[in-house]
Amino acid sequence: MIELHELTKRYGDTLAVDGLNFQVPQGVVTGFLGPNGAGKSTTMRMILDLDRPTSGKVTIDGKRYGQLNEPLKYIGALLEAKAVHPGRTAYDHLLWLAQSNRIPRKRVDEVLALVGLSSVARKRSRGFSLGMGQRLGIASALLGDPEILMFDEPVNGLDPEGILWIRNLMKGLATEGRTVFVSSHLMSEMALTADHLVVIGRGKLLANLSMADFIKQNSRSAVRVRTPHVEQLLTALHGAGLNAEAGPDGSYEIEDGDLAHIGELAASHGVTLHELSPQQASLEEAFMQMTADSVEYHAGDGEGRDAAGAWGAAWQPRDAAAPATGKEN
Numbered sequence: 001m002i003e004l005h006e007l008t009k010r011y012g013d014t015l016a017v018d019g020l021n022f023q024v025p026q027g028v029v030t031g032f033l034g035p036n037g038a039g040k041s042t043t044m045r046m047i048l049d050l051d052r053p054t055s056g057k058v059t060i061d062g063k064r065y066g067q068l069n070e071p072l073k074y075i076g077a078l079l080e081a082k083a084v085h086p087g088r089t090a091y092d093h094l095l096w097l098a099q100s101n102r103i104p105r106k107r108v109d110e111v112l113a114l115v116g117l118s119s120v121a122r123k124r125s126r127g128f129s130l131g132m133g134q135r136l137g138i139a140s141a142l143l144g145d146p147e148i149l150m151f152d153e154p155v156n157g158l159d160p161e162g163i164l165w166i167r168n169l170m171k172g173l174a175t176e177g178r179t180v181f182v183s184s185h186l187m188s189e190m191a192l193t194a195d196h197l198v199v200i201g202r203g204k205l206l207a208n209l210s211m212a213d214f215i216k217q218n219s220r221s222a223v224r225v226r227t228p229h230v231e232q233l234l235t236a237l238h239g240a241g242l243n244a245e246a247g248p249d250g251s252y253e254i255e256d257g258d259l260a261h262i263g264e265l266a267a268s269h270g271v272t273l274h275e276l277s278p279q280q281a282s283l284e285e286a287f288m289q290m291t292a293d294s295v296e297y298h299a300g301d302g303e304g305r306d307a308a309g310a311w312g313a314a315w316q317p318r319d320a321a322a323p324a325t326g327k328e329n
């Protein structure tokens with residue numbers, strides 16, 4: 001179990017991590033989310049003792065990483081995919097790591113097969129693609145068969161097949177009862193993978209909740225209508241106890257409205273509809289709204305803030321939004 005107690009890291013004037021308190025639950029994938037510069041990598045480096053906290057502490061099964069005997073057997077991590085000597089073969093890299101933690105040589109072959117690198121095991125890693133480098137990093141993380149796995153932005157730069165592979169691998173590891181802690185700055189990616197979410201912004205904890213609760217709290221739906229007979233439609237809606245809000249483009253939105261009910265209501269009043277569509281706020285936008293005040297670098301003139309500012313801007317056609325449950329794949 002990873003536990004953070006008032007974990008804080010300051011670099012000069014920058015408070016990169018600001019008093020973080022949370023535990024990473026076992027047997028599920030926990031998404032560690034935050035905008036660029038939120039402090040995710042710094043937190044992960046402190047978990048691995050690669051950076052020393054300014055104050056507070058983080059423990060793995062009650063101990064600091066540096067106090068663990070043969071740490072690869074407790075926690076495996078993928079931080080930087082290219083942290084491999086370019087002149088070394090994949091096999092030699094893994095063998096060297098295995099020997100440093102008294103892991104049997106046959107495990108090297110096992111993890112190479114697990115990540116699909118057996119055929120290039122004797123090739124020097126300098127010729128590896130980003131995806132192959134990522135697979136080698138994951139092989140290193142799995143080497144000690146640890147109960148805890150930590151991945152920093154593992155899908156960055158990968159093609160769709162690589163992304164799907166990592167997603168399924170993480171879910172599979174959690175199903176085996178392991179702790180999987182994975183950082184990302186994309187809610188849409190986490191919606192497909194994580195069961196639990198820890199969200200940070202400017203080094204501070206913003207949310208720590210299950211994915212299901214995040215969806216429950218942030219999934220709002222509406223029905224959008226467009227008609228040349230506005231007055232008649234509004235009267236009909238009003239008569240049915242429904243309120244419609246005017247959009248900037250001449251459309252109207254009925255929050256929590258039922259598509260079929262509104263269509264039938266319009267028909268029964270002889271109202272022609274030019275649009276009748278379900279709308280849903282994407283989880284990505286809910287996340288942007290949550291972190292809007294802690295985004296360090298905005299695109300252009302405060303665009304990030306504006307895009308997330310109002311729910312009005314967050315409505316999207318259902319097919320363009322992030323999946324409602326994220327559990328379909």
Ligand SMILES: Nc1ncnc2c1ncn2[C@@H]1O[C@H](COP(=O)(O)OP(=O)(O)OP(=O)(O)O)[C@@H](O)[C@H]1O
Binds near residue numbers: 015016037038042185
């Ligand atoms: N070695 C360092 N020296 C000085 N400042 C640092 C150092 N490492 C990180 N920072 C600063 O600490 C803050 C947190 O950075 P960190 O890389 O942990 O964020 P992050 O959430 O991982 O971001 P990203 O998603 O962009 O990787 C940033 O303001 C960053 O500039």
